[in-house]
Amino acid sequence: MEPRKIAEAILNSVGDKGNVYSNSTCMTRLRLMVSDTSKIDLASLRNIEGVLGVVERDEGVQIVLGPGKVTEVGREFAELTGIALGSVDEVNAEDLARKNKKDNKAAHNGPVQRFLEHIANIFVPLLPGIIAAGLINGISNVINVTTGNAYNFEWWYQAIRTMGWGLFGFLPLYVGYNAAKEFKGTPILGAIAGSMSLGVSTMPLLLKTDTQNVVLPFTGKPFNPGAGGLLAALMMGIVVAYLERWIDKKMPQMLRTFLTPLCTLIIGAFISILLIQPAGAALTQGIYTVLNFVYEQLGVVGGYILAAGFLPIVSVGLHQALTPIHVLLNDPNGPSAGINYLLPILMMAGGGQVGAGLALYLKTNNKKLKQLTRDSLPVGVLGIGEPMMYAVTLPLGKPFITACLGSGLGGVLAVLFHLGTVSQGVSGLFGALIMVPGTQVQFLIAMVGAYVGGFIMTWLFGVDEERINEVYGK
Numbered sequence: 001m002e003p004r005k006i007a008e009a010i011l012n013s014v015g016d017k018g019n020v021y022s023n024s025t026c027m028t029r030l031r032l033m034v035s036d037t038s039k040i041d042l043a044s045l046r047n048i049e050g051v052l053g054v055v056e057r058d059e060g061v062q063i064v065l066g067p068g069k070v071t072e073v074g075r076e077f078a079e080l081t082g083i084a085l086g087s088v089d090e091v092n093a094e095d096l097a098r099k100n101k102k103d104n105k106a107a108h109n110g111p112v113q114r115f116l117e118h119i120a121n122i123f124v125p126l127l128p129g130i131i132a133a134g135l136i137n138g139i140s141n142v143i144n145v146t147t148g149n150a151y152n153f154e155w156w157y158q159a160i161r162t163m164g165w166g167l168f169g170f171l172p173l174y175v176g177y178n179a180a181k182e183f184k185g186t187p188i189l190g191a192i193a194g195s196m197s198l199g200v201s202t203m204p205l206l207l208k209t210d211t212q213n214v215v216l217p218f219t220g221k222p223f224n225p226g227a228g229g230l231l232a233a234l235m236m237g238i239v240v241a242y243l244e245r246w247i248d249k250k251m252p253q254m255l256r257t258f259l260t261p262l263c264t265l266i267i268g269a270f271i272s273i274l275l276i277q278p279a280g281a282a283l284t285q286g287i288y289t290v291l292n293f294v295y296e297q298l299g300v301v302g303g304y305i306l307a308a309g310f311l312p313i314v315s316v317g318l319h320q321a322l323t324p325i326h327v328l329l330n331d332p333n334g335p336s337a338g339i340n341y342l343l344p345i346l347m348m349a350g351g352g353q354v355g356a357g358l359a360l361y362l363k364t365n366n367k368k369l370k371q372l373t374r375d376s377l378p379v380g381v382l383g384i385g386e387p388m389m390y391a392v393t394l395p396l397g398k399p400f401i402t403a404c405l406g407s408g409l410g411g412v413l414a415v416l417f418h419l420g421t422v423s424q425g426v427s428g429l430f431g432a433l434i435m436v437p438g439t440q441v442q443f444l445i446a447m448v449g450a451y452v453g454g455f456i457m458t459w460l461f462g463v464d465e466e467r468i469n470e471v472y473g474k
Contacts, residue, residue, distance in 0.1 A: 001049040003069070007076035009048045010063060015039030017081040022060075024086035025074035033060040122178040122234065123323040129167045129174075130323070134423035136164030138434035141422050145437035168423075171327060172197035172233035179237025185244045189264055190237035196272045197233040199225045216273065223273070228280020229331060230324045235276050240268050284328055288335040291325075295341055300412045303345050307411025307450070308404045310349035314385070315394060322346075326424040336420075339436060344419035344443060345411045347431050348450040350385045352407025355454025356399045356462060357388050363463045368472040383428025395471050402462035403454045410450025417442035 001009075011017060014034055022033035034040065040061055045054045050073070053064035065073050078085035123130075140161050143151065151157040167174075176194020181187040200206075205214055205223040213222050228235075244264045251260050294302040313319050325342070332338035357380060361373040369392070376388035393400040419442060421434045429447065432440040 003072035004076045006048060006050045006065075006073050007080055010045065010051075010073070010077060011080050013041045013044040013048070014061065020081050020083065022086065023074065023078055023081055023083055025070050028064055028066055028070055029055070030063045030065055030070055030074050030077060031060065032063070037061075118182055119234075119324075122175060122182050122237075125178060126171075126174055126323075130424060131426055133164040133167035134426060134434055135430075136160060137168070137423040138421075138426075140164065142433070142437050142440075164423075168327070168330070170198065172230055175230060175233045175324075176237040176240070179234050180241045180244075183238050183241035185237075185241025186261065189244060189261055189268075190240050192265060193236040193240045193268050193272060194233035196236065196269070196277070197225055197229060218274075224277075226331070228277045229284055230327045231283055232272070232277050232280030234324060235280060236268065236272050239271060239276065240264060243268055243271070285335070287325055287328065291329075291342055292335075295415070300415050303411035303413075303415035304408035305411075306342070306345045307348040307352070307414070308408035310346045311353065311389070311400070311404045311407070314349065315389060315400075319346075323424075330421065330423055338422065339420035340422075340424060341418070341420045343421045343424055344414045344431070344435070344446070347383075347427050348410030348414060348446060349404070349407045350380065350383060350427055351410050351447045351450025352403040352405075352454035352457075353385050353388050353393060354380045355406055355451040355456075356393055356403035356458040358451070359455045359458035360392065360396075360399055360463060363459060364465065364468055366465070366468045366472055369468055372472075381428055383426060383430055385427075396462075396464070396467060398464055398467070399458050399462040402457035402460075406453030406455065406457035407450045409453030410446050413446035413449045414443075417446060419443055419446060 010030070011020070014020060014032060015036060019034045019036055019039050020032055021035060022031075024031045037060065042054055042056070042061075045051060045061070045063060050065060050069065051063055052066055055062040055064065074085050140157075143157075172194040173191050174194070176197075177187045177191035180190020180193070196205075203225065206225070207214055208222070215222055244260060247263050247267075248256055248260045251263075294306065298305070310319070313322075326340055329336050329340035329342060330338055354377060357373045357377050361370055361377070364370060372391050373388070376392060380388045389400070393403050417439065419439055420436045421431070422436060423434045426434060429444075431447075432443050435443045
């Protein structure tokens with residue numbers, strides 16, 4: 001019997017499509033959930049040509065059709081019912097990861113978590129630009145080094161480079177815009193406030209002659225737009241949002257359209273210069289001091305701790321809050337002269353996960369887990385670790401820990417090789433594109449080290465077949 005006719009016969013035997021509210025397939029069975037089990041004609045189902053068996057369940061019935069045929073019949077059945085065909089045994093790694101991620105974040109939903117989520121929400125919309133511009137900058141640097149700047153005066157080359165520069169050169173503007181928007185202010189006012197952190201020579205505050213320039217009160221020093229940098233732009237976007245709402249409440253309704261934004265910007269300008277810029281500068285220096293201590297003073301120990309400790313931060317969604325720190329470290333005028341020594345270390349955390357996933361795939365006998373690791377490994381190698389984390393390692397527990405511990409080996413190698421990036425936005429093997437020119441091979445060695453570390457630790461200590469069967473079924 002043709003798949004279509006089998007599907008029609010099954011539907012007639014379970015009380016028509018009005019009685020079916022779920023249809024899914026596994027390796028051999030069409031699994032149906034129905035509203036009224038009394039409408040199921042079991043004898044009729046068993047007599048349908050092509051049906052190998054029928055299994056009753058509390059909320060429905062399972063019709064055994066065999067491998068291959070179940071897919072064809074299931075597709076036709078879903079078309080008849082108008083209900084999307086689900087899959088029970090063939091679990092989608094990304095869907096499972098998405099659900100587990102949501103549950104995991106809900107369990108860590110404290111005040112600090114919520115604030116950092118706000119910060120992440122400011123930067124997440126910028127990630128496509130950061131990724132693209134980061135790749136442009138990284139590839140451009142490689143080309144410049146390998147060709148001896150041969151293309152410096154080629155219009156097409158510099159046009160592409162300008163796109164990379166345009167993102168990072170004006171990033172304070174975009175951050176101020178998103179920050180004001182996230183904290184319920186007018187986005188364009190946040191962008192204007194963020195412009196105070198742009199190093200544009202035509203800025204009125206930077207006006208100077210041979211004998212005179214603009215100096216600030218209290219310090220008597222010239223204005224420095226880089227003081228505080230991106231952190232100042234972030235804080236100003238937030239301040240402007242709160243300031244605007246406060247002024248709007250005090251302002252007569254008929255004057256709000258004109259005077260609220262005007263007063264917000266004027267007052268915001270003074271707050272920025274006198275408070276936010278100095279605070280941002282102090283915070284920037286403090287962050288750099290801590291990171292420099294970990295990197296310079298703790299050395300390979302610091303590299304191990306940072307790499308091994310990064311996955312737990314990612315698991316609760318706090319890693320995006322580090323974006324302003326990475327931008328700070330990649331600022332050519334910043335304390336590290338544009339070289340980010342932190343990012344290569346943190347990249348190794350994903351490598352530990354890849355190694356853990358490979359160990360699970362090779363050692364487990366659970367078919368569902370094998371499928372999930374198979375689906376998650378390729379994207380994990382390319383730097384997208386969420387499917388592996390939320391669908392595989394985190395639900396199992398032990399592999400998540402062994403992945404973290406194993407990734408530390410990559411962190412140690414990253415410190416020993418003195419790896420740094422010239423931009424940010426990409427991870428995994430693509431990370432080689434943004435490394436300081438001439439260190440790509442060393443980066444790949446370090447990443448392989450993270451793979452090996454995660455693999456060995458998981459192979460020896462992270463595979464618990466009883467726990468695997470408990471989570472994914474036998």
